[in-house]
Amino acid sequence: MKQFISSQDAESFQQLIDQALAYKSNPLKDNSLGKGKRMGLLFLNPSMRTRLSTEIAAKNLGMDVIIFNVGQDGWAFEFEDEAIMSGTSVEHVKDAAPILGKYFDVLGIRTFPSLKNKEDDYSELYINQFIKYAGVPVVSLESATLHPLQSLTDLITIQETFKEKRKPKIVLTWAPHVKALPQCVANSFSQWITGWGGADFTIAHPEDYELDTRFTKGASITFNQEEALRNADFVYVKNWSTYSDYGKIYCNDPQWMLTQEKIKLTNHAKIMHCLPVRRNVELSDEILDSKSSIVTQQATNRVWAAQSVLSEILKGI
Ligand code: CP
Secondary structure (H helix, E strand, C coil): CCCECCHHHCCCHHHHHHHHHHHHHCCCCCCCCCCCCEEEEEECCCCCHHHHHHHHHHHHCCCEEEEEECCCCCCCEECCCCCCCCCCCCEEHHHHHHHHHHHCCEEEEECCCCCCCHHHHHCCHHHHHHHHHHCCCEEECCCCCCCHHHHHHHHHHHHHHCCCCCCCEEEEEECCCCCCCCCHHHHHHHHHHHHHCCCEEEEECCCCCCCCHHHHCCCEEECCHHHHHCCCCEEEEECCCCCCCCCCCCCCCHHHCECHHHHCCCCCCEEECCCCCCECCCECHHHHCCCCECHHHHHHCHHHHHHHHHHHHHHCC
């Protein structure tokens, strides 16, 4: 594997999932694969799960890891080509990335979207500039539009939880939030679930919250949350801001918060969320604290997803 920024970089979802579960059973089975290799984890935005799980995964494979909080620990980067750098950015990615590519064998990058300019965000300028100038494999730790390590984790969690010989019904439901959030997790989850093809997949959201159709093709889409929840085996709860009229909060109807009452419509559904979660805004305490919630299992699986991906990257260098 040369890079991991989207589901399209995975040759086989099933191979990555099976390998992740094998690492879960035996974390150190390939602990010399990354011997002598160094990974740089660059954060342009905060993180807990992605940062720690990727560090653990890389160390399980025998790699050295250095974490660098761009903008806090170092200079603020400029990403635009031909920028006149008379503002706050100090160092162009064109100058920094080739150096990072000499220091590290693999780079992990976390960026967020601006949520101001859709074209810029959806061009994935930041991560693509690193890919262009670093000259080493780049792993997305969440980009402007996608969060592939999260989605691989989600698929691993669904497969290890669902043991019936039929397709699970999976529902991605929008939830209220206090801030305008990126579409990354929802885009990415849709991309992986539709790409997998092993589920009956429905997305429920209020009007005006349609996602980019490049990621949702193959999903059923409804504005009726209760209808969507009927007989669901998994309910993935996530807020996102508007895509068409980009980055806005149109509706923040608390009626969209998932409650125990709504769960009764499902087939004893397992409840998923990528975390961090705003309790009693996106999801009620009663659900998060119940046996239906598999959010801790999900977050734990971040290690095995990252380890599976890094293992494929290491085999390619
Ligand atoms: N789900 C997720 O990416 O969590 P962090 O923001 O803590 O990394």
